[in-house]
Amino acid sequence: MSARLDVKKTYKLYIDGEFPRSESGRSYVVADAKGGFLANASQASRKDARDAVRAARSAFGGWSGRTAYNRGQVVYRIAEVLESRRDQFEAELRSSEGVTPAKARTFVDAAIDRLVWYAGWADKIAQVVGGANPVAGPYFNHSAPEPSGVIAIIAPAGPLLGLVSVVAPVIACGNTCVVIASEPHPLTAITLAEVMATSDLPGGVVNVLTGSVAEIAPWLASHSDVNGIDLTGVNDPDLGRTLEEAAAENLKRVRRPGLEDLLATPALDRMTKFLETKTVWHPMGL
Amino acid sequence: MPNNSAQFEYAPAPESPAIVDIKPSYGLFIDGEFVDGHGKSFKTISPSTEEVLAEVAEANDADVDLAVKAARRAYTRVWSKMSGAERGKYLFRIARIIQERAREFAVLESIDNGKPIKETRDVDIPLVAAHFFYYGGWADKLEYALPGNGNRGADPQPLGVAGQVIPWNFPLLMLAWKIAPALACGNTVVLKPAETTPLTALLFAEVCQQADLPPGVVNIITGAGETGRAIVAHPGVDKVAFTGSTDVGRAIAKAVAGTNKRVTLELGGKAANIVFDDAPLDQAIEGIVNGIFFNQGHVCCAGSRLLVQESVADEVIAKLKRRMKTLRVGDPLDKNTDIGAINSAEQLAKIRELSDIGEAEGAGRWSPACDLPQTGFWFPPTIFTGVSQAHRIAREEIFGPVLSILTFRTPKEAVEKANNTPFGLSAGIWTDKGSRILWMASQLRAGVVWSNTFNRFDPASPFGGYKESGYGREGGRHGLEAYLR
Amino acid sequence: MTTLKATAPPVGPDPSAAFADATASESALRRFLHGLPGVDQVGAEQRAAALGTRSIKTTAKAFALDLAIRMVDLTTLEGMDTHGKVKALCAKAMHPDPTDPGCPSTAAVCVYPDMVATAKKALGSSEVHVAAVATAFPSGRAALDIKLADTADAVEAGADEIDMVIDRGAFLSGRYLEVFEEILAVRAACARPDGGHAHLKVIFETGELQTYDNVRRASWLAMMAGAHFIKTSTGKVQPAATLPVTMIMLEAVRDFREATGQMVGVKPAGGIRHSKDAIKYLVTVNEIAGEDWLDPDWFRFGASTLLNDLLMQRSRMRTGHYSGPDYVTLD
Structure with missing residues (x-):
């Protein structure tokens, strides 16, 4: 009796709620922890990045216009679906990163819990960082945060927890994003995209590109329709500086490279970095 | 009489x-x-x-x-x-x-x-x-x-x-x-x-x-x-x-x-000051004047683009012109002066250049008659009518007492035009309808939104831009x- | 309730014809008045305050002081008024500063109807007018026929001007047409047998109307009914005249002329005691309505103590030193 032949998964990009191959037709080899062949991943091009930005921009109005409560529910739904597929993620983490089963479980637990944490923030952040301003005059005056718009994210290594830690705060607050997944470990990112695609998250809110950071990131950093860029996953200081310089062209909000302890409870800065404060005045009179 | x-x-x-x-x-x-x-x-x-x-x-x-x-x-x-x-x-x-x-x-x-x-x-x-x-x-x-x-x-x-x-x-x-x-x-x-x-x-x-x-x-x-x-x-x-x-x-x-x-x-900024047909018009006129002529228009959050609903455009422009005739331009130290001197020769040249471009682009230029002093840097309060989003004077920050007037028909059109700029510092809304104010305020991509007022500042009030x-x-x-x- | 029939006014153009549609029914009138642009209180008060910061010096101040004196309706409206008091007031109105023949006389004296004849006699052939408050001043709470009789009585006694009060109760309960028709009726009662007519000032008692929206609506209502002047207050209710209220009324007369070509006068009354305040009003007249209104025919101050302060300031301008209350006449 011959062994059953495995059905191997094709890892593609995630743009506008769809899973296209790179328009360039390119792919690259993703190795497992021992250096063996694990899978082919799509190698995104600048045109894929452009399409992803376009998708993120068209999703922004609808997503930012939803109630914060609803956004929180959608992010929580991602956590639910992730929980239901946790075995698959643990397996992927073990094979791609070579971590122990216990460690894989810790990372998956933390990723799920992080999503729940940010889901809860969606309808609270405005109360914590906004408020009434007691101006010296007959005016109602208040400040509230609003999402900056389309955010480009260079995701850190740590394909699941790292990705969740940078994406969840951005979308919980109403931004949409284009993420370049960890270059050596892109597969979990695409599997997470599959989770998002089945979690009530509207197409275009999160777009995932896999491929060369050095190749794609400059196009996002210089893109005039991108409002902010998160350089967390950039390891090369020269690249970091170049990207920040390019981002200055349209005054993008920039989170500089560097990663906090992902297992610790986060601060608010991953949300506030990509929030604008809007202050509204109105006279009070008869 | x-x-x-x-x-x-x-x-x-x-x-x-x-x-x-x-x-x-x-x-x-x-x-x-x-x-x-x-x-x-x-x-x-x-x-x-x-x-x-x-x-x-x-x-x-x-x-x-x-x-x-x-x-x-x-x-x-x-x-x-x-x-x-x-x-x-x-x-x-x-x-x-x-x-x-x-x-x-x-x-x-x-x-x-x-x-x-x-x-x-x-x-x-x-x-x-x-x-x-x-x-x-x-x-x-x-x-x-x-x-x-x-x-x-x-x-x-x-x-x-x-x-x-x-x-x-x-x-x-x-x-x-x-x-x-x-x-x-x-x-x-x-x-x-x-x-x-x-x-x-x-x-x-x-x-x-x-x-x-x-x-x-x-x-x-x-x-x-x-x-x-x-x-x-x-x-x-x-x-x-x-x-x-x-x-x-x-x-x-x-x-x-x-x-x-x-x-x-x-x-910088290129703020839209949006006037609806149900606005408190006399106060809106003051808001327009204060929005663009305060500090000679040398204000990053100046309401330099007036977006006025078509149905009241003629009335608003007529009232605005009448009001502008009472503006007093001259000696900054005179307590009755409303508009002082342009800060520098360089800035004056820039204001003149963009205003000339506005005229060349076909917008209608108007200033009240005013005697400007012989020495110093002066520019009269000026409005441009018939401006469209494609005009440079609707896009570039002039940083002077120069207002570009555009019209709109619906609230959505007003929002689209207001947001159609790389800037996002401030915006103004004039209407007596409360729910429309809040809707407009939520749609405008600007750090400060003045509704039924303009150019108000307070140390307790956060100020800064989008984009x-x-x-x-x-x-x-x-x-x-x-x-x- | 009395139903009024609009009677043709004695003389002058009747603006009510131009607004026949707007005044055709209670609902049409409500739609019209509520369709006027709203007034934002904060913005309006800021504008008035800004006008109050104008600095009026030297020649401009001298001009303003004389103009203000010429605009005063020198007023006594007390329960204890006597013929003697009114005669003294008239003497003061004709010659506010007996030591200076160059000092202008006031525009009018303003008295209760029973004092009109006395005032008229005392003023003789001078150009000072007699204004009488009528229509159950100050509350206006009387039957219409009594208000009309009150008016006719004052006109018959020789009043040149009638200062009527509107029915604020009717206005505040939204019965605008009733207020409108009452003004028309009083205007008709201002007719004199010789074919002339007394000028009609319509008092809103803005302190009771409370909102600037109401002030603007009352202004249009009165102007559409043919008021020659619109007036803030009786002086018996606080607040009486304020600069922002007067500014709103000046905007109304300006816009009314724009719409109809007709000029209507404005009279703030009560609470204006100092020259400095009077000058702020004149600045407001100048910059809101325009210089055409800088004339006693189109702007008045209803006041009593203001006059002496104007005189002291005038003396200060003339002599270069400050005057004191003992140097102006108290009557």
């Missing part, structure tokens, strides 16, 4: 300049003392008379280095160690001295900047004092400044030395916006006023001395673009705060790329975030 014979001509009502004592030349204020610079010097002139007011030192790299080092010493040895309560008391003391010397500051600001004494007296200087009062009160309450952020409210820390570069449109007010929160949070500063308006900053340096502020906590160094660049580039600067043009803001953002310097930028209008907020609790970690 009327049989009035005599007209009610307001006689000149000049504020006396005798109260200010302008020295022939000024050095740099470093480490608590006025010192000679190592570089060249430049002249600051009165834009209303072109008369030279004083010779001012142009700080070079060595001067910048001295100032940053003095600020660092003051930071490590004194200011960061002082209790918040004591720091706050210095700020309160400064606020009081500014109130006591308000008339002097108002006159000097008017002379050096060209803006009307009415505005320096009633707006600029009172707001300066208010800013120092407001942030003085924060200095010992910083554990409440950053809810949940960074150290999660526990013990926020100052950043160190702040390098601050400010513009010429509100010289002393922008100084207050920069220095008050920086000092309250425990930072020390090196501040450069704009090259055309250094005098009130130098008078402020005297106030620091009068308040016995420890030497080096505030350093005021004068100069132009090179001096500003040197401050931004200095490795001893931990934080850069800039207010000015978007182009310079871009350059600063590039200059700090790859460093650990924190930066906040408050840049290419910059990032970070000044004013309010939010203003502290730029100076803490």
Whole structure:
């Protein structure tokens, strides 16, 4: 009796709620922890990045216009679906990163819990960082945060927890994003995209590109329709500086490279970095 | 009908300049003392008379280095160690001295900047004092400044030395916006006023001395673009705060790329002031006038694009023209002057150029008849009708008393046009319908939305832009975030 | 309730014809008045305050003081008024500063109807008018026929001007047409047998109307009914005249002329005691309505103590030193 032949998964990009191959037709080899062949991943091009930005921009109005409560529910739904597929993620983490089963479980637990944490923030952040301003005059005056718009994210290594830690705060607050997944470990990112695609998250809110950071990131950093860029996953200081310089062209909000302890409870800065404060005045009179 | 014979001509009502004592030349204020610079010097002139007011030192790299080092010493040895309560008391003391010397500051600001004494007296200087009062009160309450952020409210820390570069449109007010929160949070500063308006900053340096502020906590160094660049580039600067043009803001953002310097930028704007057909029209007219002619239109958040609903466009334009005929342009020190001098020959040239372009592009140009003085830099209040989004005068910041008037038909169209700009600093909405105000306010991509009012400022109210209008907020609790970690 | 029939006014163009549609029914009138642009209180008060910061010096001040004197309706409206008091008031109105023949006389004296004849006699052939408050001043709480009789009585006694009060109760309960028709009726009662007519000033008692929206609506209502002047207050209710209220009314007369070509006068009354305040009003007249209104025919101050302050300031301008209350006449 011959062994059953495995059905191997094709890892593609995630743009506008769809899973296209790179328009360039390119792919690259993703190795497992021992250096063996694990899978082919799509190698995104600048045109894929452009399409992803376009998708993120068209999703922004609808997503930012939803109630914060609803956004929180959608992010929580991602956590639910992730929980239901946790075995698959643990397996992927073990094979791609070579971590122990216990460690894989810790990372998956933390990723799920992080999503729940940010889901809860969606309808609270405005109360914590906004408020009434007691101006010296007959005016109602208040400040509230609003999402900056389309955010480009260079995701850190740590394909699941790292990705969740940078994406969840951005979308919980109403931004949409284009993420370049960890270059050596892109597969979990695409599997997470599959989770998002089945979690009530509207197409275009999160777009995932896999491929060369050095190749794609400059196009996002210089893109005039991108409002902010998160350089967390950039390891090369020269690249970091170049990207920040390019981002200055349209005054993008920039989170500089560097990663906090992902297992610790986060601060608010991953949300506030990509929030604008809007202050509204109105006279009070008869 | 009327049989009035005599007209009610307001006689000149000049504020006396005798109260200010302008020295022939000024050095740099470093480490608590006025010192000679190592570089060249430049002249600051009165834009209303072109008369030279004083010779001012142009700080070079060595001067910048001295100032940053003095600020660092003051930071490590004194200011960061002082209790918040004591720091706050210095700020309160400064606020009081500014109130006591308000008339002097108002006159000097008017002379050096060209803006009307009415505005320096009633707006600029009172707001300066208010800013120092407001942030003085924060200095010992910083554990409440950053809810949940960074150290999660526990013990926020100052950043160190702040390098601050400010513009010429509100010289002393922008100084207050920069220095008050920086000092309250425990930072020390090196501040450069704009090259055309250094005098009130130098008078402020005297106030620091009068308040016995420890030497080096505030350093005021004068100069132009090179001096500003040197401050931004200095490795001893931990934080850069800039207010000015978007182009310079871009350059600063590039200059700090790859460093650990924190930066906040408050840049240009092209605000839409949106008037619906159900607006309180007389107040809307005032809001339009205040929006674009306040401070000669040298205001980053000026309502330089009037979007008026088509159904009331003719009426609004007619009322606006009638109102503009009562604007008094002239001597900044006359208490009845509404519009003073343009700040510099360079700015006047830019306003003229863009206005000529507006005319060449086919927009209808109109100004009331007004006698402009022979010397000095003057531009009459001007409106352009029939402007479309494609016109340059609808897209570029003119930074002068020039209003572009566009029309819209529906609220959605108003929002689309208002947001159709790389800027996002401010916006205005005029309507009597409450729910429409809130909907519009939520749709406009701008950091400050004035509904049924315009150009209101308060130290408790955060101010700053979306998109290419910059990032970070000044004013309010939010203003502290730029100076803490 | 009395139903009124609009009677043709004695003379002058009747603006009510131009607004026939707007005044055709209670609902049409409500739609019209509520369709006027709203007034934002904060913005309006800021504008008025800004006008109050104008600095009026030297020649401009001298011009303003004389103009203000010429605009005063020198007023006594007390329960204890006597013929003697009114005669003294008239003497003061004709020659406010007996030591200075160059000092102008006031526009009018303003008295209760029973004092009109006395005032008329005392003023003789001078140009000072007699204004009488009528229509159950100050509350206006009387039957219409009594208000009309009150008016006719004053006109018959020789009043040149009638200062009527509107029915604020009717206005505030939204019965605008009733207010409108009452003004028409009083206007008709201003007719004199010789074919002339007394000028009609319509008092809103803005302190009771409370909102600027109401002031603007009342202004249009009165102007559409043919008021020659619109007047803020009786002086018996606080607040009486304020600069912002007067500014709103000046905007209304300006806009009314724009719409109809007809000028209507404005009279703030009560609470204006100092020259400095009077000058702020004149600045407001100048910059809101325009210089055409800088004339006693189109702007008046209803006041009593203001006159002496104007005189003291005038003396200060003339002599270069400050005057004191003992140097102006108290009557």
